[in-house]
Amino acid sequence: MLSRRNAWLSVAALMGAVLAGPSAWAAGQALIPARSEVTFVAKQLGVPLQGRFKVFAAQTSFDPKALAQSQIAFQVDLGSVALNADADTELRKPDWFNTVKFPKATFQSSAIKAVGAGKFEVAGKLVIKGVSRDVVIPVQLTQAQGVSLATGGFALKRLDFKVGEGDWADTSIVANDVQVQFKLALQGIPAL
Numbered sequence: 001m002l003s004r005r006n007a008w009l010s011v012a013a014l015m016g017a018v019l020a021g022p023s024a025w026a027a028g029q030a031l032i033p034a035r036s037e038v039t040f041v042a043k044q045l046g047v048p049l050q051g052r053f054k055v056f057a058a059q060t061s062f063d064p065k066a067l068a069q070s071q072i073a074f075q076v077d078l079g080s081v082a083l084n085a086d087a088d089t090e091l092r093k094p095d096w097f098n099t100v101k102f103p104k105a106t107f108q109s110s111a112i113k114a115v116g117a118g119k120f121e122v123a124g125k126l127v128i129k130g131v132s133r134d135v136v137i138p139v140q141l142t143q144a145q146g147v148s149l150a151t152g153g154f155a156l157k158r159l160d161f162k163v164g165e166g167d168w169a170d171t172s173i174v175a176n177d178v179q180v181q182f183k184l185a186l187q188g189i190p191a192l
Contacts, residue, residue, distance in 0.1 A: 028188035031058040032147065035185035038076060042158070043175040051083035063190045064114070064141070072109040072122060079103060095165045102129045107137075118142060118192055128161035141192065148189035153181040 039052045055077035062070045078097040081088055092099045109124040118141045126135045139152040157176050158164050164174055 029060045029062065030187050031056075031060075032185040032187060035147070035183075037183050039181045041179045041181075043177075045173060046175075049083060049087075051081060051087070053077065053080050054082055055080035058184060058186070060186060060189070062112075062186075064120075064192050065190065067112045067114060067120075070109075070112050072107075072112070072124070074107040076105045077103065078105055078128075095168050096163055098129055107135075126156070128163060131161045133160055141189075143189070143192060146187060148186045150184040150186060151182065153179060155179055 033056075036056075037052060038056050039050060041048050041050050043049065053076045057075050059073045060071070062072060064070075079092055079099040081091050081097065083091065091097055094101070105126070105128040107124055107126050109122050111123045113121045113123070115121050115138075120139045120141065122137045122139055124135065124137075125132050127133075133156075135154060135156070137152055137154050139150050142149045142151075156178050158174075158178050159169060159171070159176050168174055
């Protein structure tokens with residue numbers, strides 16, 4: 001019979017495993033944050049503004065030879081936005097990211113398809129501010145010296161995710177289209 005302490009530890013371990021996501025996350029596959037980046041370009045009054053997110057994480061179980069069993073999950077800490085000092089404070093507010101209520105944006109893959117040498121289309125759900133949308137993200141994968149580099153980008157409509165509500169919904173001030181780019185260095189991915 002388990003002691004009360006051991007029973008709580010077992011429940012805590014089980015909850016940790018559930019919250020971590022699918023049990024299929026591959027051991028040894030990991031993001032290398034120092035060599036990775038997530039950036040975006042938005043336009044204000046027609047002028048491109050480039051920003052980035054400083055904190056993000058990925059979980060992968062990716063095998064280019066077993067795509068039906070492969071999975072990718074990604075989280076971005078929206079409070080880590082870096083555009084400029086004034087904008088960073090504004091973007092955390094309820095009209096924009098509302099980071100108190102919605103601290104993270106998430107992506108969970110549902111299907112991965114090969115479309116060429118080292119090229120993939122990753123379909124899944126993108127969730128920002130509690131709004132979920134289906135997206136397909138093109139990814140180029142290159143490998144060298146035991147590191148896989150996944151690069152790509154996609155466009156999203158900020159208003160589809162309620163980003164920039166109220167007075168900020170006017171797209172003549174801040175454009176609706178936002179270009180997102182990423183470069184993710186990963187270790188442990190099997191060879192192409």
